Amino acid sequence: MQPRLVIVGFGNVGHAIARGAISAGIDAPSEIGVCEPDVARVDLALEMGLRVTSTSRLAESEIFVLAVKPQNFATVAASIGTVGADGPLVISVMAGVGTDAIRAALGGKARVVRAMPNMPAAVRRGITAIASDAAISEADFLRAEQLFQAVGRTVRVAEAQFDAVTAVSGSGPAFLFRFLEAWTHAAEEIGLSPETARILARETLIGSATLLDDTREEPEVLRAKVTSKGGTTAAGMICLDDVATRPAGIDALMGEALRAARDRGAQLGR
Numbered sequence: 001m002q003p004r005l006v007i008v009g010f011g012n013v014g015h016a017i018a019r020g021a022i023s024a025g026i027d028a029p030s031e032i033g034v035c036e037p038d039v040a041r042v043d044l045a046l047e048m049g050l051r052v053t054s055t056s057r058l059a060e061s062e063i064f065v066l067a068v069k070p071q072n073f074a075t076v077a078a079s080i081g082t083v084g085a086d087g088p089l090v091i092s093v094m095a096g097v098g099t100d101a102i103r104a105a106l107g108g109k110a111r112v113v114r115a116m117p118n119m120p121a122a123v124r125r126g127i128t129a130i131a132s133d134a135a136i137s138e139a140d141f142l143r144a145e146q147l148f149q150a151v152g153r154t155v156r157v158a159e160a161q162f163d164a165v166t167a168v169s170g171s172g173p174a175f176l177f178r179f180l181e182a183w184t185h186a187a188e189e190i191g192l193s194p195e196t197a198r199i200l201a202r203e204t205l206i207g208s209a210t211l212l213d214d215t216r217e218e219p220e221v222l223r224a225k226v227t228s229k230g231g232t233t234a235a236g237m238i239c240l241d242d243v244a245t246r247p248a249g250i251d252a253l254m255g256e257a258l259r260a261a262r263d264r265g266a267q268l269g270r
Helices: 013-023 039-047 055-060 070-080 101-104 119-123 138-149 159-170 172-189 194-215 219-226 232-240 248-266
Strands: 006-008 032-035 063-066 089-092 112-117 126-131 152-157
Touching: 006 013, 006 055, 013 055, 013 101, 013 119, 013 138, 032 152, 039 070, 039 152, 055 070, 063 138, 070 101, 070 112, 101 112, 112 138, 112 159, 119 172, 126 138, 126 159, 138 152, 152 232, 159 248, 172 194
Parallel strands: 006 032, 006 063, 063 089, 089 112, 126 152
Antiparallel strands: 112 126
16 A cells, blocks of 8 residues: 655655654554665655655655655656645645646646745754646645644745745745854854854754744844944944945845845746
């Protein structure tokens, strides 16, 4: 018997989805299948108690998740073949590949939901945006949401916003980590040892994120609580908001980064 849930591509996202489904009691390990060419990843799946299956048998499952790279989708779709409207629910976590393109590649009738989780799904603190079109029932939406609520929170968005979602929450963790790298390096530049700089910057980030989560206050409120007029924080803020080198300061820089990520997502879908 084919596993109920099959994950096509067992990379970081696929691994997180499987762990979440097991931890939340949605599926037992034996009810989850994996299609993956990489031997090391297959071994990891087997160690988790998952089953290895092939794309040619996906039509026998209830749900399958497309967690492959967008540039590999055409080849994967050809190996899957036709998926009917009464076949498995197809959930895609691929950036830049729209519902219509996925459905067309699978024969034109498949029920397709797009989802965009992010890296913190690995520790069940992810945020996943979910979208589809009129072909998807509320029941199918709820099935997709159940799967991704096992690795964090979900939010429904219009599919037209998916490239923006990818930029904000999909790429967002990398932007945050890059900021932490710069922060740590800057701490060394002003005289701290590498280890002390790493600990101070890292724990400040983690503690501040926890404070934001626990208090539910807006970031501008918490920022104002730290920033005394004429004080040390205010002096640093002047540099972050420097409009001499970039109009609108750090806000403009963040906008540039998000637009670049959004536009690249759109390019991948063409």
